[in-house]
Amino acid sequence: MSDAVDLTEKLSLVREHWSPKTVAMLNDYEVKVVKVRGDFVWHTHDDTDELFLVLAGELTIRLRDRDVVLGPGQLFVVPRGVEHCPHADEEVHAVLLEPAGVVNTGDAGGPLTAEAERI
Amino acid sequence: MSDAVDLTEKLSLVREHWSPKTVAMLNDYEVKVVKVRGDFVWHTHDDTDELFLVLAGELTIRLRDRDVVLGPGQLFVVPRGVEHCPHADEEVHAVLLEPAGVVNTGDAGGPLTAEAERI
Numbered sequence: 001m002s003d004a005v006d007l008t009e010k011l012s013l014v015r016e017h018w019s020p021k022t023v024a025m026l027n028d029y030e031v032k033v034v035k036v037r038g039d040f041v042w043h044t045h046d047d048t049d050e051l052f053l054v055l056a057g058e059l060t061i062r063l064r065d066r067d068v069v070l071g072p073g074q075l076f077v078v079p080r081g082v083e084h085c086p087h088a089d090e091e092v093h094a095v096l097l098e099p100a101g102v103v104n105t106g107d108a109g110g111p112l113t114a115e116a117e118r119i
Numbered sequence: 120m121s122d123a124v125d126l127t128e129k130l131s132l133v134r135e136h137w138s139p140k141t142v143a144m145l146n147d148y149e150v151k152v153v154k155v156r157g158d159f160v161w162h163t164h165d166d167t168d169e170l171f172l173v174l175a176g177e178l179t180i181r182l183r184d185r186d187v188v189l190g191p192g193q194l195f196v197v198p199r200g201v202e203h204c205p206h207a208d209e210e211v212h213a214v215l216l217e218p219a220g221v222v223n224t225g226d227a228g229g230p231l232t233a234e235a236e237r238i
Contacts, residue, residue, distance in 0.1 A: 007192045024196050026170045026216060031194070051145045073126045073174070075150070077143050097145060
């Protein structure tokens with residue numbers, strides 16, 4: 001049985017941007033921490049919603065019809081099938097929550113695709 | 120489509136202790152905020168894990184073999200089938216995550232059983 005997970009401590013282990021790391025499992029869902037900065041890619045997850053919770057910094061989740069801006073303590077669930085593109089001017093620390101096996105770049109693929117290694 | 124959810128703002132709407140309120144859905148999971156203080160009841164969720172993330176205060180999750188103590192920014196997943204009893208000396212603000220329909224008191228029932236109303 002795992003013990004308490006300290007999100008700040010886990011984030012201190014993350015070096016790359018846009019590379020989520022799994023820190024806990026909730027049934028078949030993965031709780032991940034991620035550092036992001038700059039632009040991600042437009043992509044869609046056809047089979048699942050995706051939760052973003054910001055811990056530090058300001059994250060913009062661009063949707064095709066508007067931007068959702070998240071500061072610390074704010075969360076947003078991108079509904080399944082909705083194209084989105086995260087963006088951060090300065091480094092953001094965030095938590096992601098989604099079913100195990102979801103690929104970060106969704107249907108888009110490309111060089112930013114990353115395995116969610118467990119830390 | 121819902122917009123950004125501010126956890127502090129949502130918690131400001133919560134008056135009772137031990138009465139989780141749903142603030143977002145992630146597929147068939149509910150994201151809830153809760154204020155707790157004092158002792159809950161020993162209970163078990165046989166069919167699901169349950170995630171606790173503390174935002175403010177110090178939450179002790181008593182297990183039969185030990186205590187897990189969570190401060191702000193720390194989370195713990197109580198595995199399905201594991202008896203637990205949350206406790207807080209002072210008021211704690213936390214996020215809960217679990218499948219929709221999970222009853223807060225699990226198999227124990229009793230007067231602290233609460234519907235997770237959406238706010």
